[in-house]
Amino acid sequence: MLEGIQYPKHVNLTLRLGKAFDITYVRVKFVSPRPESFRIFKKAHAEEDWTPWQYYSGSCRSTYKLPEKAPILPGNEAVAQCTREFSDISPLTGGNIAFPTLEGRPSAENFEESEVLQTWVTATEIRITLDRMNTFGDEIFGDPRVLRSYYWAISDFAVGGRCKCNGHASQCVKSTGQTSNN
Numbered sequence: 001m002l003e004g005i006q007y008p009k010h011v012n013l014t015l016r017l018g019k020a021f022d023i024t025y026v027r028v029k030f031v032s033p034r035p036e037s038f039r040i041f042k043k044a045h046a047e048e049d050w051t052p053w054q055y056y057s058g059s060c061r062s063t064y065k066l067p068e069k070a071p072i073l074p075g076n077e078a079v080a081q082c083t084r085e086f087s088d089i090s091p092l093t094g095g096n097i098a099f100p101t102l103e104g105r106p107s108a109e110n111f112e113e114s115e116v117l118q119t120w121v122t123a124t125e126i127r128i129t130l131d132r133m134n135t136f137g138d139e140i141f142g143d144p145r146v147l148r149s150y151y152w153a154i155s156d157f158a159v160g161g162r163c164k165c166n167g168h169a170s171q172c173v174k175s176t177g178q179t180s181n182n
Contacts, residue, residue, distance in 0.1 A: 011130040018174040020164035022121045026099045031153035034095040036087050037063045037132035042123040054099045055082035077105045078120045089134035
């Protein structure tokens with residue numbers, strides 16, 4: 001943070017799963033204070049662009065140009081929300097961030113019949129983007145020693161899910177990208 005509150009502009013943590021999974025949750029546990037603003041993205045296929053999955057910010061509108069906790073309706077179930085949940089500076093250590101992929105989605109109880117939600121939870125890669133640190137306002141004073149004391153530290157990055165195999169496989173095998181003639 002010594003180089004300015006936005007330095008580096010953001011930090012990415014990317015988890016490549018090696019094949020498609022139906023993701024039920026993403027959880028990150030911090031040793032440092034949780035970020036003030038961060039995002040979760042996913043890819044359903046390696047060649048796709050990153051799809052926003054969830055935004056967290058104490059300032060959703062000014063940071064991400066999104067309303068806070070916009071309602072999720074049957075016609076927009078595959079839209080990322082922004083919430084201020086988990087973006088407070090406390091706890092200073094041990095804070096969790098939990099993103100249940102289906103929470104609040106109207107068709108979640110009929111997941112097996114919802115193609116939209118089945119696509120929504122499918123991921124081959126997951127990215128956490130840390131955008132803005134929580135501070136005590138120390139950036140105003142510019143003391144290099146104090147600014148060097150701000151950091152992000154993560155002790156656990158957990159993802160829950162199941163193999164994308166429609167429930168028929170006896171094992172979940174990583175894709176090699178090659179077609180089998182068996």
